Amino acid sequence: MKNIQHTLLVILCATFIFSCKKSSDSPATGTGKVSLEFDNRAGDAELVFGTTYTTAAGEQISFTKFNYYISNVVFIKADGSSYVVPKDSCYYLVQHDVEESRGPLVSNIPAGDYTAIQFVLGVDSAKCAAPVEQRTGVLDPAGEGQDMYWSWNSGYIFLKTEGTSAQSTMENTFMYHIGGFGGTTSATINNIKTIKLIAPEDPIMVRTNRQPDIHMYVDAMKLFNGTTNISVATDPMVMFAPYSTTIANNYQHMFSINHVHND
Amino acid sequence: MQKRLIYICYLLCYVLLMSACDKSSDKPAIGVLLPVNFPEPVYNLAANPVSWDGFQLGKSLFYDPILSKDNSVSCGSCHIATSAFTQHGHTVSHGINDQLGKRNSLSLVNLAWGKDFFWDGGVHNFDLVAFNPIQNPVEMDETVANVIVKLQQISAYKQQFKAAFGSEEITTQTFTKALSQFMLCMVSANSKYDQYVRKENNITLTTDELDGLALVKAKCSNCHATDLFTDGSFRNNGLSSSFEKDMGRYNVTLMPEDMGKFKVPTLRNLTYSTPYMHDGRFTTLEQVLNHYSSGVKATATLDSTLLNNGTTGIALSDGEKQHIIAFLKTLDDESFIRDKRFQEE
Numbered sequence: 001m002k003n004i005q006h007t008l009l010v011i012l013c014a015t016f017i018f019s020c021k022k023s024s025d026s027p028a029t030g031t032g033k034v035s036l037e038f039d040n041r042a043g044d045a046e047l048v049f050g051t052t053y054t055t056a057a058g059e060q061i062s063f064t065k066f067n068y069y070i071s072n073v074v075f076i077k078a079d080g081s082s083y084v085v086p087k088d089s090c091y092y093l094v095q096h097d098v099e100e101s102r103g104p105l106v107s108n109i110p111a112g113d114y115t116a117i118q119f120v121l122g123v124d125s126a127k128c129a130a131p132v133e134q135r136t137g138v139l140d141p142a143g144e145g146q147d148m149y150w151s152w153n154s155g156y157i158f159l160k161t162e163g164t165s166a167q168s169t170m171e172n173t174f175m176y177h178i179g180g181f182g183g184t185t186s187a188t189i190n191n192i193k194t195i196k197l198i199a200p201e202d203p204i205m206v207r208t209n210r211q212p213d214i215h216m217y218v219d220a221m222k223l224f225n226g227t228t229n230i231s232v233a234t235d236p237m238v239m240f241a242p243y244s245t246t247i248a249n250n251y252q253h254m255f256s257i258n259h260v261h262n263d
Numbered sequence: 264m265q266k267r268l269i270y271i272c273y274l275l276c277y278v279l280l281m282s283a284c285d286k287s288s289d290k291p292a293i294g295v296l297l298p299v300n301f302p303e304p305v306y307n308l309a310a311n312p313v314s315w316d317g318f319q320l321g322k323s324l325f326y327d328p329i330l331s332k333d334n335s336v337s338c339g340s341c342h343i344a345t346s347a348f349t350q351h352g353h354t355v356s357h358g359i360n361d362q363l364g365k366r367n368s369l370s371l372v373n374l375a376w377g378k379d380f381f382w383d384g385g386v387h388n389f390d391l392v393a394f395n396p397i398q399n400p401v402e403m404d405e406t407v408a409n410v411i412v413k414l415q416q417i418s419a420y421k422q423q424f425k426a427a428f429g430s431e432e433i434t435t436q437t438f439t440k441a442l443s444q445f446m447l448c449m450v451s452a453n454s455k456y457d458q459y460v461r462k463e464n465n466i467t468l469t470t471d472e473l474d475g476l477a478l479v480k481a482k483c484s485n486c487h488a489t490d491l492f493t494d495g496s497f498r499n500n501g502l503s504s505s506f507e508k509d510m511g512r513y514n515v516t517l518m519p520e521d522m523g524k525f526k527v528p529t530l531r532n533l534t535y536s537t538p539y540m541h542d543g544r545f546t547t548l549e550q551v552l553n554h555y556s557s558g559v560k561a562t563a564t565l566d567s568t569l570l571n572n573g574t575t576g577i578a579l580s581d582g583e584k585q586h587i588i589a590f591l592k593t594l595d596d597e598s599f600i601r602d603k604r605f606q607e608e
Binding site for chain 1: 310379384386399406407408410411438439515516
């Protein structure tokens with residue numbers, strides 16, 4: 001009994017402290033929504049299909065497609081505690097040419113101040129091997145996910161980018177379709193990337209009466225420019241091949257939180 | 264005796280279950296037979312219970328060329344019922360616009376017991392197999408998404424989907440599950456050997472056949488295991504010295520040890536399913552056995568069972584080969600081949 005009283009006291013105090021922190025704010029109870037804004041960039045500019053960019057390898061490229069899956073979102077507080085968004089409600093397919101796909105909304109997040117988020121770039125291995133009834137929405141291989149599924153080597157394409165380049169040795173085009181979830185009975189290549197991003201200044205303040213927007217920069221050029229600089233002349237097409245891991249190791253660094261809108 | 268009783272019980276349960284499932288008694292019983300001499304199935308049958316309407320819908324889809332881009336090729340084009348669902352007379356599959364694939368059409372049989380599908384095991388979920396031939400540019404060159412769009416425009420199909428799944432709306436799930444229901448029912452377990460091993464109808468094997476059975480058990484059952492006559496594994500059986508033409512399982516795993524490996528096929532219904540091997544290179548069982556006795560090529564990934572003290576292959580005399588062939592013919596299941604339920608109407 002004493003314990004319960006003690007716990008209640010702590011909760012009361014905590015509520016009091018939090019509610020005092022910002023007088024205009026509703027207390028950090030209940031749940032709220034957060035918008036994940038994926039702002040695709042090319043270096044320091046907005047990514048525009050058809051615009052020519054120069055890679056670190058000195059090649060001129062232009063994008064015609066830039067799609068990727070985001071899943072398994074986690075909101076993390078300064079003390080390390082976290083809220084894991086129920087897996088089945090957070091599979092997102094970001095398509096650069098589909099504006100509404102670039103700002104998915106996550107609901108039912110417990111109110112509180114979060115200082116970091118974590119997500120998977122790709123689709124987790126359990127879902128890659130899931131029965132057909134669990135492949136709905138963006139994961140429907142004959143629906144919204146039809147462009148992101150390999151039928152001959154069953155699995156999702158985690159990131160798909162295509163474009164043109166005068167330096168390409170494949171009819172002036174490049175195609176990178178990167179997937180590989182680690183296999184079921186055999187251990188195959190695994191390009192599932194878990195990415196953790198720290199909010200640079202303000203925390204993500206989830207409240208019942210606010211909808212914070214996590215404005216992420218996603219620099220598509222990091223796919224080409226990284227630990228290994230990718231050349232469209234030498235590797236114009238990479239799909240399910242060992243070299244895909246080199247590309248995935250590059251593009252896992254393309255995300256950062258530029259700022260958080262809490263208003 | 265006990266085994267036979269169990270089998271009869273199975274049959275009874277199956278018939279009762281199936282008839283209980285059908286609302287109107289004029290619909291014939293249908294279901295996935297679980298033979299008592301088979302191991303446990305892999306497919307989750309409870310998640311896709313077979314109904315007569317689902318089976319009939321799956322059959323309509325299986326034989327409908329609308330599944331291909333130019334409406335010219337159906338599943339049944341390369342999987343012919345009377346050839347144990349292989350493409351008789353074709354070494355490799357023959358797709359739209361007279362394009363040739365690189366592999367021999369696999370027999371569609373006892374699929375509920377499959378772990379991985381296709382020669383390279385690229386698909387590990389049976390409900391997703393249809394995506395592969397439908398979307399392969401040299402097979403049907405279509406998309407499942409567009410097949411569903413085409414089907415939605417046909418009122419007969421909408422009615423069939425409603426009867427089978429309760430809704431006219433055609434989804435990835437109902438489309439794939441209907442095809443699965445039809446194909447899962449293709450159980451072949453009524454060969455002379457099956458009846459012998461289950462002690463049915465006083466079936467006996469001849470001395471030659473019994474000798475062949477003993478030889479298969481001793482020399483082939485490492486790979487052609489259980490009464491499915493396959494362990495579902497991937498192995499290099501020494502057909503080639505190099506694999507530029509087809510790297511097999513390596514394409515799926517990218518692991519050097521999988522170079523040139525292909526799925527171990529079943530030994531059932533071989534009389535009907537010639538030609539043999541992943542590239543259809545052999546037309547007779549004699550050729551197949553000659554390969555194992557004297558044609559096996561040593562490469563880094565050759566199956567260890569085909570390499571003994573530096574000698575490749577399986578030692579077999581001419582007499583032994585004849586007895587093995589005599590036994591293999593007892594795995595022909597004529598009632599399966601002639602089963603009208605599976606044949607194009």
